[in-house]
Amino acid sequence: MSNDATPPTQVAHVLTEALPYIRRFHGRTVVVKYGGNAMVDEELKRGFARDVVLMKLVGINPVVVHGGGPQIGTVLERIGKETEFVQGMRVTDSETMDVVEMVLGGLVNKEIVSLINTHGGRAVGLSGKDGGLIQARRLTLTGTGPAEKAPEIIDIGHVGEVTGIDPSLMSLLDGADFIPVVAPIGVDEAGISYNINADLVAGHLAQTLRAEKLILMTNTAGILDGAGNLLTGLDAERVAQLIDDGTIHGGMLPKVDCALQAVRNGVGAATIIDGRVPHAVLLELFTDSGVGTLIHGEDVNGASGATQAP
Numbered sequence: 001m002s003n004d005a006t007p008p009t010q011v012a013h014v015l016t017e018a019l020p021y022i023r024r025f026h027g028r029t030v031v032v033k034y035g036g037n038a039m040v041d042e043e044l045k046r047g048f049a050r051d052v053v054l055m056k057l058v059g060i061n062p063v064v065v066h067g068g069g070p071q072i073g074t075v076l077e078r079i080g081k082e083t084e085f086v087q088g089m090r091v092t093d094s095e096t097m098d099v100v101e102m103v104l105g106g107l108v109n110k111e112i113v114s115l116i117n118t119h120g121g122r123a124v125g126l127s128g129k130d131g132g133l134i135q136a137r138r139l140t141l142t143g144t145g146p147a148e149k150a151p152e153i154i155d156i157g158h159v160g161e162v163t164g165i166d167p168s169l170m171s172l173l174d175g176a177d178f179i180p181v182v183a184p185i186g187v188d189e190a191g192i193s194y195n196i197n198a199d200l201v202a203g204h205l206a207q208t209l210r211a212e213k214l215i216l217m218t219n220t221a222g223i224l225d226g227a228g229n230l231l232t233g234l235d236a237e238r239v240a241q242l243i244d245d246g247t248i249h250g251g252m253l254p255k256v257d258c259a260l261q262a263v264r265n266g267v268g269a270a271t272i273i274d275g276r277v278p279h280a281v282l283l284e285l286f287t288d289s290g291v292g293t294l295i296h297g298e299d300v301n302g303a304s305g306a307t308q309a310p
């Protein structure tokens with residue numbers, strides 16, 4: 001670990017700082033959502049894989065849920081198919097759903113599995129169909145039509161919402177020291193597939209597994225205010241204000257929603273971190289300063305920093 005550029009005392013300091021966090025997270029589950037926008041640089045991808053392997057080796061149970069929005073977009077463009085988003089969700093007709101399954105369940109999922117495995121881990125790739133992991137139903141979006149009319153129902157096709165998680169497969173994998181890597185595809189009782197926003201899947205999984213932490217990796221430093229300053233230690237009230245005044249919008253909305261739901265339902269803490277920073281997951285988990293935006297429930301005082309003290 002030490003090299004010419006890193007004095008041994010500094011290495012010792014880093015390890016000492018990490019120790020209380022390793023103790024706190026030992027034997028606990030940490031769900032990491034790896035966003036498609038954070039998956040762009042080869043060196044960063046290798047760093048992420050190493051971080052996940054290191055977590056496992058120090059006794060944490062990492063569960064990776066991945067996105068892949070930009071990767072789906074690239075393939076759709078290549079086949080000349082237009083794509084459209086409504087309220088942050090991709091309108092998904094049957095043909096688009098086939099592409100989503102191929103890209104998320106195939107290409108992206110297997111790339112992450114392979115990266116983790118080549119860095120010394122034992123990853124297993126799953127979609128929500130495997131072992132009935134993610135049960136889903138069609139998501140209904142409502143728009144605001146004319147005031148005198150009932151809210152308009154917007155049809156966005158095979159976009160799903162999570163109705164249930166069966167964690168049995170997760171326990172099995174965890175017991176055998178495998179690292180689950182989950183593609184956000186759900187299935188209903190009739191066997192119909194649904195394309196689900198990966199943040200929402202990560203939030204539900206974290207709740208079901210009673211994770212110690214939910215980490216959402218993306219392509220910004222965290223939640224920023226209008227002037228570009230990083231905000232942290234946010235509770236539900238502050239988040240609602242930031243949504244109301246338009247500071248939080250677009251792809252950040254499902255992240256804050258699922259982070260809030262997770263911390264209200266038993267997850268220790270949720271953080272939104274910058275996947276463009278090398279080893280962002282390790283910095284978040286094992287250093288006092290952490291990185292990104294902490295979102296906490298009503299009973300947690302996280303106002304002082306990005307991470308909670310060990």
Ligand SMILES: Nc1ncnc2c1ncn2[C@@H]1O[C@H](COP(=O)(O)OP(=O)(O)O)[C@@H](O)[C@H]1O
Nearest residue numbers: 035036037218219220223224247248249251252
């Ligand atoms: N207040 C905010 N602070 C930071 N990013 C924000 C904010 N509001 C909206 N965003 C947008 O949310 C994006 C992250 O969501 P998204 O593109 O869906 O990422 P991912 O692919 O990682 O899920 C940012 O790139 C940014 O454009």
Ligand SMILES: CC(=O)N[C@@H](CCC(=O)OP(=O)(O)O)C(=O)O
Nearest residue numbers: 036067068069089090196197198
């Ligand atoms: C319904 C919906 O929009 N699903 C997303 C699923 C992938 C995803 O969430 O990817 P990121 O995390 O990289 O954005 C999509 O089709 O893009």
